[in-house]
Amino acid sequence: MRSSVAPPKARRARHARRGRNPRAARPAGLWHDAWHDLRRRPLFAVSAVLIGVILLAAAVPGLFTSVDPYDAAGCVLGDARQGPSAAHWFGTDNQGCDTYARVVHGARNSLLVGLSSAVATALAGGLLGLLAGFRGGWPDALLSRVAEVFFAVPSVLGALLILSIFRTGTVWTVMLALAVLSWPMTFRVMRAAVITARNQDYVVAARGLGASPGRLMFRHILPNSIAPLIVVATINLGVFIAAEAGLSFLGLGIQSPEISWGMMIADARARFHEAPWPLLFPAGFLSVTVLAFIMLGDAVRDALDPKLR
Template identity: 55%
Template sequence: MPEQPYDPKEAVAPTGVGGAMDLATGEAESLERGPGHGQGPPPTTRARSLWSDAWHDLLRNPVFILSALVILFLVVIAIWPQAIAGSDPLKCDLARAQQGSAPGHPFGFDTQGCDVYTRTVHGARASITVGICATTGAALLGSVLGGLAGFFGGWWDALLSRIADVFFGIPIVLGGLVFLSVVTSGSVWPVVGFIVLLGWPQIARIARGSVVTARQHDYVQAARALGAGNGRMLLRHIAPNAVAPVIVVATIALGTYIALEATLSFLGVGLKPPTVSWGIDISNASTHIRNAPHMLLWPAGALSLTVLAFIMLGDAVRDALDPKLR
């Protein structure tokens, strides 16, 4: 009988070492079959970026959802106030001055007989416009100046820091009284310009610190070693990784700017009639709070709700974008 060739797989392992022999045999078979044999394709899990991860967290945050819905409603009525208040806010009837709630006029009337509900709805346009435009202007100006100062450093950084310190030393309400008292226009644009003038240093300081931190990362040093120019490094590598703190500060500042506009209008140097503003209505109602408290409560409540919604939105964005809070 011919002798059969020896097969190590059929060998009987000694007592006590069978487990080790089976394990070695299994590993040998897997090596013979090659990687991936008998297995499905390797899982492809794509790591989420900072922005996608932050958006995922925001969608699960009830504070963000609630504040975003309130802000969306305010923006809609600011663009199209006729959707829920079809009458003219400047149409008044002195015979109904300071009267309370009536059919078709749920908020009552002010000292001129104007519908408080209609003026409250139309007042959202001025406040939202001032807040968004002032925040956009301050964020753009501050980000550009602060980003350049943090990237290049040297005398440009020192000069910008000293200029920012000068603006930080100006009380914003007192500066508004001085600056806007010489402006005859009662539109939103002088108020927007003043807020941008005194609001950019805060954004610039945040942007400068973020750029200085991002400039020291390894990927920036690698891009510089590969010959990337200053413009490419600043726009492609540094700016996307330094803009998160600016967005957080700007979102919170938007609510502050809306409150600042109402304060300046209350003092008589901000928006002026015939512009419809919550600050103007609060100023007109402040002397009649005992006789007609509804004149003050509704515009003041709308202002407080708007400012609170933007501050809550900023807090939610900060929690989502700050890696230290994860």
């Protein structure tokens, strides 16, 4: 007796003769639709290009300048506070160092603080929000009360307190100060998304089929709840870069001999009326970088939220 079910090759040939592609008929997922939507947004293209150039400068500064700002021999006091010229594109600072080279090399620490802080808050807040939203009951109540305690601490005051305790302004201490105070926001976003997802039909069906709690959380709920967390983390990149600049401006962020845009702004403010360029250029790059990450976050949010399409 011959089977009435055609082999796969025969089915594909039949679909081809009829002008249909069986793979093309499959419904696209959220991430495929989001990427398809992002590619059509000028806001995403502009922000991605800006961020790509800044990331390249932070990773390989030698592609943009051959001057080493960490070499004291390259700083000549006699050339201090000069304006932009062919020799010094952005002029020189109060110590006679090339401002352009310092801006390029300062991107690394500023971006490193932003990236590490965003990753740390996303991991901590995301995992705790996943646990609280899925479990409910006393774990949810306990974690929510702890988050409210951190929300009650003013961000600037809390960061200044943490950094004054460590007394060492490095990338990792600044990251720790920002992450400790910022995880409750990502916690709340993730918790709300998990609470919405845990009552969906596919989760109820998986639970009825005997799926373990770990499988329910990481296989079914997490992939369908992580989109808001990605949006918040993308926007937080710009926020943390600006926060690092503010802390360095106050003298408790990254310390010399390291370089960051906030430090450059703080060093140049005293002689701003005599030489505005050492302040304007790092401030401009800081503003463009923060704006680019916020624009990227807005584009990702619009693409991942079907209601905004």
